[in-house]
Amino acid sequence: MENLVYIALFAPFASSLFAALFGMSQREVFVGIVASMFIGTAFISSLLLAIHLYTTGDVINITMMDWIHAGDFNVSFGFVVDQVSVTMMTVVTLVSTVVHVYAIGYMDHDKSFNRFFSYLSAFVFSMMILVMSDNFLGLFIGWEGVGVCSWLLIGFWYHKADQTREENPSVSPSWAANEAFIVNRIADLGMLVGIFVLYWNTGTLKYDEVFAQLPYLNNGIIVTATIALFIGAMGKSAQFPFHTWLTDAMEGPTPVSALIHAATMVTAGVFLVIRANPLFHAAPEVSFFIASLGTFVAFYAASMALVERDLKRIIAYSTLSQLGYMFAAAGLGAYWIALFHLAAHAFFKALLFLGGGNVMHAMHDELDIFKMGGMKKEMRGTWIYMTLASVALAGLPPLAGFWSKDAIIETAFNEHTYFLWIMLVVTAGMTAFYSFRQVFMTFHGEDRHTPLGFHPHEMYKFVLIAMSPLAVLATITGWYMKEYEDFITELLPHYEMSEHTHHLASWLGLVVLFFAISGIVWAYLKYARIGRHAWKRDKEKEQGFFYKLLKNQYYVPKFYEEFITKPYAMVSAVFWEKVDLKIVDATVDNIAKAFYKSGDATRGMQTGNLSNYLNWMAVGGVLLLVIAAISAMFV
Amino acid sequence: MIGLSHYLVVSAILFSIGLVGVLRRRNLLMLFFATEVMLNAVNIAFAAISHYYNDLTGQMFAFFVIAIAASEVAVGLGILIVLFKKFGSLNLDDLANMRG
Numbered sequence: 001m002e003n004l005v006y007i008a009l010f011a012p013f014a015s016s017l018f019a020a021l022f023g024m025s026q027r028e029v030f031v032g033i034v035a036s037m038f039i040g041t042a043f044i045s046s047l048l049l050a051i052h053l054y055t056t057g058d059v060i061n062i063t064m065m066d067w068i069h070a071g072d073f074n075v076s077f078g079f080v081v082d083q084v085s086v087t088m089m090t091v092v093t094l095v096s097t098v099v100h101v102y103a104i105g106y107m108d109h110d111k112s113f114n115r116f117f118s119y120l121s122a123f124v125f126s127m128m129i130l131v132m133s134d135n136f137l138g139l140f141i142g143w144e145g146v147g148v149c150s151w152l153l154i155g156f157w158y159h160k161a162d163q164t165r166e167e168n169p170s171v172s173p174s175w176a177a178n179e180a181f182i183v184n185r186i187a188d189l190g191m192l193v194g195i196f197v198l199y200w201n202t203g204t205l206k207y208d209e210v211f212a213q214l215p216y217l218n219n220g221i222i223v224t225a226t227i228a229l230f231i232g233a234m235g236k237s238a239q240f241p242f243h244t245w246l247t248d249a250m251e252g253p254t255p256v257s258a259l260i261h262a263a264t265m266v267t268a269g270v271f272l273v274i275r276a277n278p279l280f281h282a283a284p285e286v287s288f289f290i291a292s293l294g295t296f297v298a299f300y301a302a303s304m305a306l307v308e309r310d311l312k313r314i315i316a317y318s319t320l321s322q323l324g325y326m327f328a329a330a331g332l333g334a335y336w337i338a339l340f341h342l343a344a345h346a347f348f349k350a351l352l353f354l355g356g357g358n359v360m361h362a363m364h365d366e367l368d369i370f371k372m373g374g375m376k377k378e379m380r381g382t383w384i385y386m387t388l389a390s391v392a393l394a395g396l397p398p399l400a401g402f403w404s405k406d407a408i409i410e411t412a413f414n415e416h417t418y419f420l421w422i423m424l425v426v427t428a429g430m431t432a433f434y435s436f437r438q439v440f441m442t443f444h445g446e447d448r449h450t451p452l453g454f455h456p457h458e459m460y461k462f463v464l465i466a467m468s469p470l471a472v473l474a475t476i477t478g479w480y481m482k483e484y485e486d487f488i489t490e491l492l493p494h495y496e497m498s499e500h501t502h503h504l505a506s507w508l509g510l511v512v513l514f515f516a517i518s519g520i521v522w523a524y525l526k527y528a529r530i531g532r533h534a535w536k537r538d539k540e541k542e543q544g545f546f547y548k549l550l551k552n553q554y555y556v557p558k559f560y561e562e563f564i565t566k567p568y569a570m571v572s573a574v575f576w577e578k579v580d581l582k583i584v585d586a587t588v589d590n591i592a593k594a595f596y597k598s599g600d601a602t603r604g605m606q607t608g609n610l611s612n613y614l615n616w617m618a619v620g621g622v623l624l625l626v627i628a629a630i631s632a633m634f635v
Numbered sequence: 636m637i638g639l640s641h642y643l644v645v646s647a648i649l650f651s652i653g654l655v656g657v658l659r660r661r662n663l664l665m666l667f668f669a670t671e672v673m674l675n676a677v678n679i680a681f682a683a684i685s686h687y688y689n690d691l692t693g694q695m696f697a698f699f700v701i702a703i704a705a706s707e708v709a710v711g712l713g714i715l716i717v718l719f720k721k722f723g724s725l726n727l728d729d730l731a732n733m734r735g
Contacts, residue, residue: 611658611660
């Protein structure tokens, strides 16, 4: 079993190194194939571990080696394979495998094909460290590793020039990459502080040992630690106010968006809350804040998706919104439901993104859904996948999204947080509307792309086949919710609905369903019809206050630019000119100049005339005598 | 009565004369003489102090200095002859060829 753990962990690493060997050479298809096989191996190992854990129930703890030994401070490279980490491992490696195969087709024409696979596999490796580590420091290493890989991959097309915000809200890939990295750094500081607080007060960083000491910690420390850790989680999972980077991260290649910015990395924040659940459970105020923030973000992101025209940004908003759902569940104490939604979401969202990638590929990187329409006849396979994924996202039975999302909404009702419940139900309706708006705009309705000179073509067959596991899982995951509950609650706390809620469960489900279906129907009436009822742009409405507010993302990016980025740049300019140039540089320069000048001044002594030297020697001797005399006086 | 201080004063005067010679003279041969004067000034001081303390070490040391001075003069004069043959002069100002 131990070997399987090592294979699951290091196969992606080997894959990354292998692809890196060819990083500078031109496109070699076998690099993609070998990388996919490595990741597939990691997936199979993870699956075997999951089966082992499911059948026998024994958690695997291994310590690879000692890492830091300094005084009382001991950290080892330890890994744990328990119910939570094995779920994450399986989800991560499965989606990664699909995305690797997909990328062989998607990145077909890219000259940096090999480099792409190297980064992608490095990401998988970091993610595996993140989920498998048995201590906070290992988690942090993985956390930073995925951050770096995310930066590399968002900025993969770094050669694209900057544009104005009006032309492209994300400016350019390199700009978006830097934004993501910097925002995450800020949040990671919080995470680091949380880890320090825990270490100072417990003297250890291992999850089990930290949690064992919880009863002896006072409440203030627990609250501080959870707040600090959650700030880290907010950055990685793009929760308000750190959310702006996620939509801009769509500048990266689509497989990256599917893998990193939808299915895996952005869920790391949720994973942290689930992993540290005893800690968060001990701080109910913080947990309630998490739930409220999650609900707010779910609604907030969904509202922005209502008017977005960019296909990938719509899906990115839906990711934000679903992350909000996960945090709502985790904050309300239903940790296993959050994890279940995480897994289900990973499947259907990756599928949705990859489908979006197919569309983008077919439309030669055009992402404006106003320029599409009626594409289902050209792209039947993609249409089926994206509809399926959208149904799952909208939360219709019997697909995965229905079960997990419904459970979250039911939790909100069960906790008597009715305001959160209403928000989540309304958001479910909005989710259905915007996801089907995007499907109908792209694949149904009037054909708007042919007049614009686009001739879309379906993606390669093998790519469509590679996507099928996700489609199957997006469909069936929800059916095994009961089994999964039994499996996961061996580690995570049970979450029981009260008798009252249980009684109303089917009615609650119907309410959600009603909202979802009406969202879809509305979207259909508005966008899917052709001929006389066909959708037309309403320029007048687009000038309206709410439309503009949503379109500009509530002016939050603008606000950040005006009140954070620009003042910061101004302050930096002042510091550069006044402090750096005039104080720091000047000090260093003047020391050097003093040596030059004294050298210049005394160079004249070097005459070559022995008599002058002797004179100077006598001067030196006299000086020494004088010094000796003076010091003798003071002794 | 001639005491230690008289000897030391003579020694100091001689040493100063030698030092001024080293500083002021331009001729290498004269520089040698000046250093010999300084060495002998020191020898006087050694001998006087040695006698004052009734300790022979100082006088022994004076002999060492004389021996070394003799060998130094032997080697030094050899070098001077070579220099004179090469430059035709022993004046330090003529020998200097660096432009500091």
